[in-house]
Amino acid sequence: MKRYAIIVAGGKGERMSSNLPKQFIQLRGIPLLMHTIKVFYDYDSLIQLIIVLPANQISLWKKLCNEHNFTIPHEIVQGGETRFASVKNGLVAIKEKCIIAVHDGVRPLVNRQTLENCFSTAEHYGTAVPVYAIVDSLRKTENNTNFAVERNQYCIVQTPQVFQSSILKIAYNQTYEERFTDDATVVESLGIELNLVEGNRDNIKVTTPPDLKIAEVLLSEREAIIS
Numbered sequence: 240m241k242r243y244a245i246i247v248a249g250g251k252g253e254r255m256s257s258n259l260p261k262q263f264i265q266l267r268g269i270p271l272l273m274h275t276i277k278v279f280y281d282y283d284s285l286i287q288l289i290i291v292l293p294a295n296q297i298s299l300w301k302k303l304c305n306e307h308n309f310t311i312p313h314e315i316v317q318g319g320e321t322r323f324a325s326v327k328n329g330l331v332a333i334k335e336k337c338i339i340a341v342h343d344g345v346r347p348l349v350n351r352q353t354l355e356n357c358f359s360t361a362e363h364y365g366t367a368v369p370v371y372a373i374v375d376s377l378r379k380t381e382n383n384t385n386f387a388v389e390r391n392q393y394c395i396v397q398t399p400q401v402f403q404s405s406i407l408k409i410a411y412n413q414t415y416e417e418r419f420t421d422d423a424t425v426v427e428s429l430g431i432e433l434n435l436v437e438g439n440r441d442n443i444k445v446t447t448p449p450d451l452k453i454a455e456v457l458l459s460e461r462e463a464i465i466s
């Protein structure tokens with residue numbers, strides 16, 4: 240079945256506290272978002288790429304593509320106020336029955352194995368959400384006190400979250416709720432079962448300044464392995 244990826248990069252990056260939204264910050268000489276797009280393209284060049292951008296940064300993105308001679312084909316869609324609204328705008332651009340991956344533009348370190356796990360599971364079973372095990376101890380804070388909880392009962396959720404288009408389109412017809420922090424929560428609220436697959440631990444979401452340094456190191460290691 241035809242594959243699409245909606246790569247959401249329509250956020251403001253407030254936790255990064257930088258004038259330039261984090262998706263455009265340069266890592267290893269190119270904007271972070273270009274690294275992310277490149278991973279999808281290198282995995283499967285037939286995936287139709289839809290890039291969701293803040294309305295006021297679309298011209299900047301086009302300029303950056305020119306400057307960096309970035310020619311990977313992609314469609315640009317205007318983002319919304321929330322991640323939910325940005326994904327919804329991306330979905331409007333998809334008119335056919337297909338498999339859809341939704342990925343954070345600020346996760347440039349997703350690897351081929353995670354992409355394969357997600358696409359193949361969603362193709363067979365309809366849904367796929369990449370996760371990995373928690374390596375720290377966990378504590379719940381409640382009513383001015385705190386207590387340990389069993390970490391094996393929880394896992395960290397990443398993207399891409401991949402779905403058959405019929406499921407994702409119905410899910411995103413719902414009214415937005417604050418608990419919809421990712422696509423899995425939106426689909427789950429329809430009562431649909433989510434298949435968890437193995438993610439890669441280094442698929443970090445670049446969120447705060449230290450993450451930029453970590454991503455830079457990990458990207459350079461990956462480039463060294465490839466070359």
Ligand SMILES: Nc1ccn([C@@H]2O[C@H](COP(=O)(O)OP(=O)(O)OP(=O)(O)O)[C@@H](O)[C@H]2O)c(=O)n1
Pocket residue numbers: 247248249250251252253254255262291318319320321322323325326343344345346444445446
């Ligand atoms: N209105 C929004 C908000 C977020 N995103 C995207 O969703 C992904 C995950 O969001 P997050 O890391 O929270 O990014 P920001 O919202 O930009 O960051 P912050 O919450 O710190 O402002 C990012 O690639 C971001 O660009 C989006 O497309 N549209």
Ligand SMILES: C[C@](O)(CO)[C@H](O)COP(=O)(O)O
Pocket residue numbers: 322343396397398420421422444
């Ligand atoms: C989609 C996500 O990256 C999955 O872990 C996460 O929910 C985004 O959360 P954020 O607070 O909007 O960055």
